[in-house]
Amino acid sequence: MVPVSSDDYLLSLGAVRERCFKVQEAATRNQLHHFEVDEAKLKDVIQIIVSLIRRDFDTPADIPAHGRWRHFDAGNRPRIQNLISAWASLGQDRLEQTRRTLDLMSVACLLDLEAGNQWSYREKTTNLFYKRCEGIAVATLDLFIQGFFSSDPSDPHRVDSEALLALTLDKLTEGYQVTEKNILVGLEDRLGLLQHLGLTLQRRQDYFGSTVPRPGNLMDFLLGHATTIQTQKGPLIHLETLWPIVMEMGEYWAAEPGLGGTPGLGDVWPCETIRYSDEPTDKDHYVAFHRLSQWLVYSLIEPMSRLLGATIEGTDLLTPLPDYRNAGLLMDTGFLTLKKKDLDRGLQNYRRNSLLPGQPKVEIAPMFDMSDPVVIEWRALTVAYLDLIAERVREALKLSRKDLTLTQFIEGGSWNAGRELAEISRPNTQEPPIVIKIGDRVIY
Template structure:
C-alpha cells in the first residue's frame, strides 16, 4: 500500500467517530453504483441476512431490550460465571466506594481490550479456581482476570487489583506467557505486538496526565480517566448519575492506542502513520481514498461504557455515533449469507496466498480460505462494507421487531444478533476450525509471516 501524504489530509476529521460512518458509507455508495473493486453485491440476500439476525434474537432473548451490551465484560462471564460482579461485590464488602470500584474495572478492561487477540482454535486456558477449561477469547479473558487479581499489572503489593504505569513498565513477555499458561508466544500469534501496545499505554499514561490525574504521588492508572470524565466541564451531574458526552471519552481512548498506532514510520505495521486504523480504499477512486475504522478504539469505548453505567449510574450521551465493528464475525456474516462475494481474480489470489503461507513452517492446520494481509485492498473494502451494511441491517432488524434505538441499541444488536449470526454461520460453513471466510495474515516487519485473524 502506497504511503500517505499526511500533509494533505484532515487528521482531526479522520480521527473522529463521525468520519468512520461517513467514509464507510461512501464505500457503500460505490457498491450501489457497482463500482466496487473486489466484491460483488447481491442485494436480494439482504432480506435473508436481516431475517437470520431477527430469528437469533427471538430464539435467544424473550425480551430484546434485555440483551446485554457488547463489550469485553461478556468474555469474563464465560460459562455463566459472573466473575466481574463477584469481584465487584468483594470490593464493596471491604468498603471500597463505587468510584474506586469503577476505576479498577476500567483498569482491567483497558488491559483486556489491548490484549484481546482472536486466538487460534487450539488455545485454551484452565481456570485455577474451578479447574474448568475455557477456549479462545473467553479463556484469554479469564487468564487476564487471574493476572489482574494476582497483581501482575500493579506496582503496589498492597493493592494488586489495579493497573498502573510502573506495573506496566515492569511487564515482560515472560509474565504474559506465564499468565496465559503457554510456553511460547507462537501459541498466541500477535502477543508480542500486544505487549508493544501496552508499552504505548505506558507512554500515554506518562504523557497525558490530564486524562489520567493522580494524587499523593501515585502512579497513573488507566482507571484514573474516570476522574477526568467526572470533573470535565461538559459532564453534567444529575440525581441518577453523571451525564458524559461520548466526545469526552473518545480522545482519551485514542491516546491509549490501537493495534495500528505506530511510533514512527519505520515500524509501521499498516494503517496510516499518526492516524492508526485508517486505510486507502480503491473503491473511492483517485481522491479522498482514506477510510477510518478505529475498530479497537471503538471496542474499548463499548467495553468501558458498561461499568460506568452499572457502577456509577452514568449515562454516556451520543453513543449512536459508534458504528458496527468490522470484526471477523460481522464481516463473515456478509460473506457467508452470500450478500457479498469476492470477485474471481481476488478469490484466486487469496487462495494462492493461502497455499504459499501453508508451506511455511509452523503454520496451523486450517481449512482452505482466501488469505490477505490486513493492508490488502480486499480487506479494506470488506471492512468498510461490513461497517456500513450492518448499520442498514440494524435499522431493518429494529423495524421488523418494531423497536426503536432506545429499546434495541446498536450495542445490544451487535451482541445478540450480528455477532452471534456470524459465529454460527462460521461453525456451519467451516466446522473444523470455525474460522472466518477470509483469513487475515499478520505482517510484522523483519519477522516471519504468520496466519492470524485480528478482530
C-alpha cells in the same frame, strides 16, 4: 464555521460511518473492486439475526450491551460482578470500584487477540478450559486478581504504568499458559501495546493521574471535565471527551510509520474504490474505522453506567465493528462474495503461508494482509451494511432504536450470528471466511 482539516476529520468518530457509506454507495453503483453484492441474500441475513434474537432472548430488553464484560461471563459465571461485590464488602466506594473495573477492561481490550483454535486457557479456580476471546478474558482476569498488572503487592487489583512497563514476554507467555503445543499468535505485539499504554499513562497524567498513573483514573478526568453535567441519575459525559483518551491508549501506537494504518491517524486506510482524484495529497478516499478505540469505548462505558449511573452523550456516533464475526456474517450468508481474481490471489496467499512452520494447513480460506485493498473494502462494507441491516431487523421486530440499540443488535444479533455461521461453515478452525495474516501490530 471554522474549517476542519482532513486529518482532524479522519481522527473523528463521525468519519467512520460517513466514509464507510461512501464505499457502500459504490456498491449500489456496481463499482466495487473486490466484492460482489447479492441483494437477494439481504433478507436471509435479516432472518437469521431475527431468529437468533427470538431464540436467545424472551424480550429484546434482555439483550446485554456489546463489550468486553460479556467475555468475562463465560460459562454463565458472573466473574466481574462477583469481584465488584467483593470490593464493596471491603469498603471500596463506587468510584474506586469503577476505576478498578476500567483498569481491567482497558488491558482486557488491548489483549483481545484473535486466539484461534490452537490455544486454550485452564481457569485456576474451576479447572475448566476456555478458548478464543472468552479464554483471553478469563486469563486476563486471573492475572489481574493475582496483581500481575500492579506494582504494589498490597494493592493487587489495579493496573498501573510501572507494572506495565516491567512486563516481559516470558511473564506474559507463562501467564497465558502458552507452550509449543498451546500456541497463541500475536502475544509479542500485545506486550508492546501494553508497554505503550504504560508510557501513555505516564505521559498523559492529565488523563490518568500523577500519583499512580492508571487507566481507571480517566474516570476522575471525565467527572471533573467542564462538559460533564451532574444529574440526579448520575454524570452526563460527552463521548467527545472520552474519544481522544481511548485513541491514545493503543491505536496511534499500532499505526507508527511502516506498520498498519496511517501514522498519526491510526486505523485509517486508503480505499481505491472511492478514489476520484489524482491529487497525491488528497485524502477523500481514506476510510476511518477506529475499531480498537470503538471497542474500548463500548467496553468502558458499561461499567461507568452500571456503577456510577453515568449517561454517555453521543453514543449514536458509534458504529458496527468491522471484526471477524460481523464481517464473516456477510460472507457466510452469501451476501458478499469475493471476485474470482481476489479469491484466487487469497487462496494462493494461504497456500504459501501454510508452508511456514506452525501455520494452519486445514480448511483453506483466502488470506490477505491487513493493508490489502480487499480487507479495506470488506471492513467498510461491513460497517455500512450492518448499519442498514440493524434498521431492517428493528422493522421486523417492530422496535425503535431505543428499544434495540446498536450495541444490543451487535451482541444479540450480528456478532452471535457470525460466530455460529463460522462454526458451521468451518468446524475445524471456526475461522472467518477471509483470514487476515498476522503481522506487525495487526491489532485491529
